[in-house]
Amino acid sequence: xxxxxxxxxxxxxxxxxxxxxxxxxxxxxxxxxxxxxxxxxxxxxxxxxxxxxxxxxxxxxxxxxxxxxxxxxxxxxxxxxxxxxxxxxxxxxxxxxxxxxxxxxxxxxxxxxxxxxxxxxxxxxxxxxxxxxxxxxxxxxxxxxxxxxxxxxxxxxxxxxxxxxxxxxxxxxxxxxxxxxxxxxxxxxxxxxxxxxxxxxxxxxxxxxxxxxxxxxxxxxxxxxxxxxxxxxxxxxxxxxxxxxxxxxxxxxxxxxxxxxxxxxxxxxxxxxxxxxx
Amino acid sequence: xxxxxxxxxxxxxxxxxxxxxxxxxxxxxxxxxxxxxxxxxxxxxxxxxxxxxxxxxxxxxxxxxxxxxxxxxxxxxxxxxxxxxxxxxxxxxxxxxxxxxxxxxxxxxxxxxxxxxxxxxxxxxxxxxxxxxxxxxxxxxxxxxxxxxxxxxxxxxxxxxxxxxxxxxxxx
Numbered sequence: 001x002x003x004x005x006x007x008x009x010x011x012x013x014x015x016x017x018x019x020x021x022x023x024x025x026x027x028x029x030x031x032x033x034x035x036x037x038x039x040x041x042x043x044x045x046x047x048x049x050x051x052x053x054x055x056x057x058x059x060x061x062x063x064x065x066x067x068x069x070x071x072x073x074x075x076x077x078x079x080x081x082x083x084x085x086x087x088x089x090x091x092x093x094x095x096x097x098x099x100x101x102x103x104x105x106x107x108x109x110x111x112x113x114x115x116x117x118x119x120x121x122x123x124x125x126x127x128x129x130x131x132x133x134x135x136x137x138x139x140x141x142x143x144x145x146x147x148x149x150x151x152x153x154x155x156x157x158x159x160x161x162x163x164x165x166x167x168x169x170x171x172x173x174x175x176x177x178x179x180x181x182x183x184x185x186x187x188x189x190x191x192x193x194x195x196x197x198x199x200x201x202x203x204x205x206x207x208x209x210x211x212x213x214x215x216x217x218x219x220x221x222x223x224x225x226x227x228x229x230x231x232x233x234x235x236x237x238x239x240x241x242x243x244x245x246x247x248x249x250x251x252x253x254x255x256x257x258x259x260x261x262x263x264x265x266x267x268x269x270x271x272x273x274x275x276x277x278x
Numbered sequence: 279x280x281x282x283x284x285x286x287x288x289x290x291x292x293x294x295x296x297x298x299x300x301x302x303x304x305x306x307x308x309x310x311x312x313x314x315x316x317x318x319x320x321x322x323x324x325x326x327x328x329x330x331x332x333x334x335x336x337x338x339x340x341x342x343x344x345x346x347x348x349x350x351x352x353x354x355x356x357x358x359x360x361x362x363x364x365x366x367x368x369x370x371x372x373x374x375x376x377x378x379x380x381x382x383x384x385x386x387x388x389x390x391x392x393x394x395x396x397x398x399x400x401x402x403x404x405x406x407x408x409x410x411x412x413x414x415x416x417x418x419x420x421x422x423x424x425x426x427x428x429x430x431x432x433x434x435x436x437x438x439x440x441x442x443x444x445x446x447x448x449x450x
Contacts (some may be wrong), residue, residue, distance in 0.1 A: 041297060041439060042447060048400035056350070056405035063406035065338040065350040066398035079450065102349060105424055115423030147355045147379075147401065176377035178450055179355050181401035235400055236379055236450050268402040 005084035005092070008139075011015070011274050012093025016070070016101050016143045019223040019272040020062035023053045026209065027185075027244075027269045033111055034234070034241040036185055042239030046183075049267055064268050067103040068143035069092050070125035077134035080278045086137075087127060094118070094125050098160075106146075128199065140273040142206055148266040151176035155197050165190070165260055166219070170226045172262055173243070178236020181266035183244045186223065189261040192251035201263035204249040206271065212248070220246040234267075280434070285329040286373040294440045296447040301435040302397070305415065306376065308330040310354050312417060312426035314362040318369065324377050325418055325430065327370040334359060334377035336425030338404065339414070346414040348431070352404030353378040356396070364388040380441055380450040390446050398441035398449065410436040 001009075017141070028050070035046040056063035072090055076082070095118045097103055107121045108114060132138075153172050157164060169186065185208065189200025212220065223246045233239025244267070253259060284304025289448065294300070296314035309317065312355065321412065337351035342413045345369050351431060356377030363385040365373060372394055375381075381389075399407060416430040 044299075044439075045400050048403050048406065052400070052403035052406035055409065059405065060348045061340055061405040061408065062401045063405050064304070064350050065407075066354070067334065067350075068340060102340050104336065104350075107338075108423065113423075115425070117423070150355075150358075177355050177357075213393065235398070238449075266402055 004208040014236035016097035045234040066145035073140040075138040079135035127227035148180035185265040187263035191253040197261040201261035204247040350404035367392040377427035396442035
């Protein structure tokens with residue numbers, strides 16, 4: 001094991017500790033704002049969420065027992081000199097994090113359902129790679145629980161059906177009801193291909209606060225507003241806050257199609273990132 | 279706020295109303311998909327579910343020396359387990375269930391008939407839930423993997439909301 005391998009392993013362990021124990025400040029702020037617009041049981045639910053966030057951070061415990069499937073997005077600078085297999089290093093990091101954080105072993109064979117015990121398996125951790133300019137290695141981590149992933153969707157719209165997108169998202173969130181632990185964050189991928197729209201929908205979650213063009217901003221706000229008319233509310237007990245926001249990512253697509261994917265994220269939006277200098 | 283202790287008294291359970299807050303102490307058993315399948319497929323169990331409470335939960339645990347410690351243990355989505363509820367209640371007199379997101383309406387008749395109450399706890403608040411879990415008393419079926427095994431837990435003043443009462447009223 002060379003130095004770079006160890007550095008990546010340790011970075012993954014630290015990223016996992018950070019993501020599982022400390023909810024991003026901006027997520028906490030949105031929950032605090034939402035609390036003000038709720039009353040009764042709905043307010044109580046958000047109170048519990050916020051109390052949990054403080055408790056997990058103080059006690060260094062994962063805030064949710066579903067520590068999720070490890071999903072990584074890595075950006076490799078074209079001048080970063082690779083001295084190890086990044087895939088193997090991240091895998092070793094996940095195994096170590098499972099022991100040290102600790103994480104719940106949640107990864108199983110899809111058919112036999114046998115648990116690997118260390119959160120790794122075939123193609124898991126899931127690693128998305130991008131080559132960028134520069135000489136750094138950036139690692140982004142989004143551990144994703146099953147409650148919200150289970151109610152995510154993809155649909156191939158017809159070319160002229162863009163007006164249908166907001167109501168389709170609303171319908172899918174309605175069908176999901178309390179299952180994904182609302183209030184939610186909605187990642188929406190528009191364009192690309194059948195598979196790439198889904199990749200985009202998750203990237204939309206990862207880059208949630210990225211600056212958007214005014215027309216996309218407007219579409220995001222329209223979707224959030226429509227979803228909040230549903231009265232699903234925090235944990236599904238009714239209320240004004242079903243979604244805490246939406247984020248859209250676009251890709252060009254075939255003239256004959258309009259692929260759209262919706263990746264639903266629970267309130268416990270766990271995320272962390274780190275840059276390794278060459 | 280009512281303080282309840284397991285085993286739960288049926289008269290008391292039928293007085294609970296959806297939306298009411300309670301605190302629960304005593305013994306509970308975790309079970310999710312794989313455990314429900316096995317409970318229903320076996321003629322006898324090495325633990326008794328009669329008048330017991332089932333917690334829809336796959337806890338995050340850690341083994342220190344020989345003892346299991348609960349790190350984080352919030353509820354899993356109960357709705358996913360809806361299809362098991364009627365057959366389970368036909369087979370065992372389970373007093374109550376704890377979970378999140380509620381159960382399909384198709385289970386309400388069965389809950390009513392068997393006077394079984396559904397309690398809800400905030401999803402994602404697993405660290406906070408662990409504050410109310412005093413210890414792991416036993417574990418069964420670890421071959422299913424840690425999340426799917428049945429964990430017998432001792433809880434103290436676990437704050438819950440009556441999610442579905444024995445009259446079929448629901449907070450969802």
